[in-house]
Amino acid sequence: MRRTATVAVVALAALGLAGCGSDDAGSGGSTSPSGSASASSDVTGQITVLAAASLTESFTTLGKQFEAAHPGVKVTLSFGASSALATQVTSGAPADVFASASTKNMDTVVAAGAATDPKTFAENVMEIAVPPSNPGKVTGVDDLARADVKTALCQEQVPCGATAAKVFENAELTVEPVTLEPDVKSVLSKVTLGEVDAGVVYVTDVKAAGADVEGIEIPTDVNASTSYPIAALSESENAATAAAFVDYVLSADGAKVLAAAGFRQP
Template sequence: MRRPALLVATVATVASLLLAGCGSDDGNASAATDGISGSVTVFAAASLTESFTTLGEQFEDAHPAVTVKFNFSASSALAESIGQGAPADVFASASTKNMDAVVEDGDAADPKTFARNTMEIAVPPDNPGQVTTLADLAKPGLKIALCQEQVPCGATARTVFDKAKITVKAATLGTDVKSVLTTVSLGEVDAGVVYKTDVRAAGAKVKGIEIPAAQNASTAYPIATISDGPNAEGAKAFVEYVLSADGARVLTDAGFSAP
């Protein structure tokens, strides 16, 4: 049966308004259709603080229904927490050793290396200890800050000293690379050995002294989703974003090198 023209027009008008309403918020529509929502908890190495904070903000912009929560600390401490059942969706480590431990425990699988980092000497801006070379760190009387040896930045620094055949005695041992950097920036020590990315992130708070390539050492950064994480889809999407060209761009800008 034919409908009256007025009724047809009314139905058409309502339909067009409904369609317009559905398309009025592209971001929310995208978030509703990509299946990603809720919070994504990322356990990440302390040296990733600045770059992952940026990546988290960009990821949230791309997925408005998602909130990214970070726990930044030493990779060794994060791996231990995951092993003890701490709720996490993603683990980004500054060491394959710590990631391997999580994988061996069955808490993660198929990690992907997304960046590498090398070491650099950090001194206070006025350089009171007059440190200019790696060998200067072995001079008696200087106060040197290092990461604890079980922490990736401490283990990598130890490799640097072994390659240079020098013995460096630490006046203080930091729980992670940021604590070492803070000690240096406050002038509590003459120098510290940290990642080059942390020297860059500190800006004018410290002065960086490069370590020759022949004596330097690097560490790889793997990332993986946690097997029983509460937000599997969000975790997968975040890992993919870190591994994407956009993720690589942020990491390169922060001073990381390609894997």
């Protein structure tokens, strides 16, 4: 009994020490921030990329391609609402790159001193997603204002919610949603499950969902777009690799993946 306890305490202490050690090594090794892709010898190790939920498919592909191009690099991706990710970054979550679905959330991070010089790498517009059977008989954006159509939207502070609000403003519609979801993929899942008649998501989400949903285009005169900025984070312990990943997303290879997913070039 006592021996077990002693072993556990020693193990915990060792863990603690190891943690401190790696922290020191990390901050010591990150003294060359602007090395970028040219200094490919520095591009190694692990990076964590926080990306908007709408980037799930494209960034998963980009992460794999980046790993293939740089053997020894491991890209860990975490997707969520840009607003939630921005909160994580400003409260000190350990991460190396932030890709937001709106400039607003990136501005929050920059204002907090957690990132500098964000670059816009893509733009996205909204589309209505309905279940394949279209139970609400939705044919256009006007139908979302009907009382009998159950609509799911994102929370206002999430980029997809803010952009959808702009669409309704342009179309001079008042839409009463049944639920305000935490991110765009939650809206999409409520549509694919058939629990709502319609959800306002990005064109890229409709494309990614394939046959699970049907897309109904929003006319360009009322549609709204959002810009996607990306930046390496100041607190990154692997700045060279973080900068290289940002460059990769902004490169021609990155643009190809994003275009295939349905994003527009800025």
